[in-house]
Amino acid sequence: MDSTVLSLRIEGELFERLRAHAAKRGMSVQDYVVRTLIREDFDERFQTAVDETEKFYGASDTPGDQVRPSAGIA
Template identity: 65%
Template sequence: MGTEVLSLRIDGALLDRLRSHAARRGMSVQDYVVHAMVRDDFDQRFQAAVESTERLYEAS
């Protein structure tokens, strides 16, 4: 799996908050943002799986 580049333009206050959150975890801002995106993607996929399972059991 290769990597790609994503460039973002964000508000200075948001960048400051991201830096603060990342520093508390000993991470770079880039690593913190990627970690948050991966976590959000997992949460969405997990929620979709839960909803699918609930529909399956409701149909029974």
Template identity: 75%
Template sequence: MASRVLSLRIDADLLDRLRDHAAKCGTSVQDYVVRTLVRDDFDERFKTAVDETERFYAAPPG
């Protein structure tokens, strides 16, 4: 997988909170943020798949 650079400007308080969360997980801020984004992306894709499956198996109206 190719790697790209994403630069963010964030509030100092948010960065401090991210550092705290990353430290609790024993990881870097960069790895923590990437892992969070990947998890969120997976959750969205999973929800979409569930919704589509429910629509597919739904009883026809009437």
């Protein structure tokens, strides 16, 4: 996998907030930002997959019509 450098200019207050969030997790600011971007990308791709599945099977307008697997939980 190739890697590319991305340089950002951000306000000092935002950087300090990011630094604080990263420190709580024992991470560098760079790792925290990359992890956040990866998570956001996953969420977006997952939502797209859900939307496509609903289009394929036809989304129900009423929640009671949906069949949900119980995984053996009554």
